[in-house]
Amino acid sequence: MLMQKKSSLKPLLIPLTAITAGSFWISHKLFNVAFKRVNYVPETSKEKQKYADSYYEYVDWFHKVPSETWYLNDRSSENKVVATYIPAAQSTTKTVIISHGYKGNRETMANYAKMFHDMGFNALVPDDRGHGESSGDYITFGWLDRLDYLKWINRVINYIGTDSQIVLFGVSMGGATVEMVSGESLPSQVKALIADCGYASIREELIYLLKQQYRLPKYPVEPLVSEINKRHSGFYLGSASSVDQLAKNDRPILFIHGGKDTYVPVKMAYENYRATKAPKQLWIVKNATHAESFWYDPEAYRRRVQGFLKTYL
Structure with a gap:
């Protein structure tokens, strides 16, 4: 009877083994596609290609404006992180630290850097791990990056002074990075957070x-x-959860999200908003797709950000 049972299992073992092998293959393939660094910025969505001319004008500004290159772990080939620091036109204690999106780099945040520069802020714009000029073979979707941002915060305080007023700002993966940083023990100099279309968890x-x-x-x-x-x-x-980190957050935060976002669904904005008990605002840009809220109406975006910050700076 035992030999018969073993024999009867053979037809099942072959498809089960194939299914298991297929699952591992698919998972490894997906991991490499989604998590492995690429040394280029993928083409933007069709919805945002109409903003290309404006985008490249901002990029030109980013490369021409007086700036400095800052490093963390600059002697480490595995842990080096790079950032551009753009001082304000007039001396100020206000600094924004800007976190870029998935498979982007600091250059792709040029429009936001200029917006804050025009508002009188210093701007620090890093390349996250696995992106741009920073080290790392894998993208960590904000979770390990949050530890780097704690170091960037301290770097700003050491550079500007203990009277620094710091805003953390990010879009898409950068928005989630800001949300993930929010649950850490932050210096008192961090005054406010702005998270545009961040996800609830990886x-x-x-x-x-x-x-x-x-x-x-x-x-x-x-x-x-x-x-x-x-x-x-x-x-x-x-x-790696934005929601869990936001539950520990005690800093004022503005959530921004496109109402037509199908990449990070708008329901995640509500999850993130509900998670924090700190002073908070939620702005759903009704007709914007993923990471399009600024481009949809730059002036309205600036007014909303500026209005929020006037309350806390």
Whole structure:
């Protein structure tokens, strides 16, 4: 009877083995596509290509404006992080630290840097791990980057002085990075946070994109990708949560999100908003897609940001 049972299992073992092998292959492929660094900035969405001329005008400004290059761990080939520091036209204690989006770099935040520069701020714009000129083979979606931003905050305080007034600002992955930083023990010089279209957690965003873009199930792909990420970057995806970090936040925060965002769904903006008990505002830009809120109406965007900051600076 035992031999018969073993024999009867053979037809099942072959497809089960194939399914398991296929799941591992898909998960590794997906991890490499989503988490491995690329040394170029992918083309923007069709919705935002109409802003290309304006975008490159901002980029030209970014490269021409007087600036300095700052480093963290500049002697480490594995941990070096690079940033551009743009001093305000007139001396000020106000500094914004700007966090870029997924597979972007500091140049892609030129429009925001100029907006804050025109508002009288110093601007520090880093390349995150696995992006631009910074080191790292893998993208950590804000979770390990949040530790770098704590160092950038202290670098600004040491450079400007203890009377610094610091704003953290980010878009997309950068928005989530700001939200993830918010739960850490922040110096009193950090006065306000602005998070534009940040996701609720890396895990939730991955599960959403698995369904929307790849038509793949949550199981077993997400747990396998999480395990791969643990081996490469040292953390499981479930531990990297904007919502959990925002629950510990005590700084005023403005959430911005496009009402037609299908990359980071607008429901995540409400999740993030509900998570924090600090003073907060939520602005849904009704007709904007992902990371389009500034481009949809730059003047309205500036007014909203400036109005928020006038309350806390």
